Amino acid sequence: VGFDTTMNPAVVAVLAAQACRLxxxxxxxxxxxxxxxxxxxxxxHLPVVGPDPRVPGVLHACGHEGAGIGLAPGTGALVTAHLLGRPWRGADPAAHTGLLPDRFLTTGGVPT
Structure with missing residues (x-):
């Protein structure tokens, strides 16, 4: 759907009808x-949470799609653990490697 910035009244009507049913x-x-x-x-379709391997001191917490509010407590806990250099809830800090930014990089640092 790209970066279309227009408002679609038909979509708003469908969302309003669904909200009214609930x-x-x-x-x-x-x-x-x-x-x-x-x-x-x-x-x-997974968020990116963790330090950027290319830029020291940069920590990502993004890409949560529409689930950012629901994932905020967990994301905050992971970011805090990284900043303090502590395990998250007793786990190895690397336990969430599936969310780290480097999953999109090749060994040469070029996005895949």
């Missing part, structure tokens, strides 16, 4: 404006 009281609410935004994601 929460019937919303039928009495008047919509005064709608917002939209990008949901950044990674090719493997």
């Amino acid at each position: 929460f019937p009281f919303l039928r009495d609410v008047h919509l005064i404006r709608a917002y939209r935004g990008f949901r950044p994601y990674c090719p493997d």
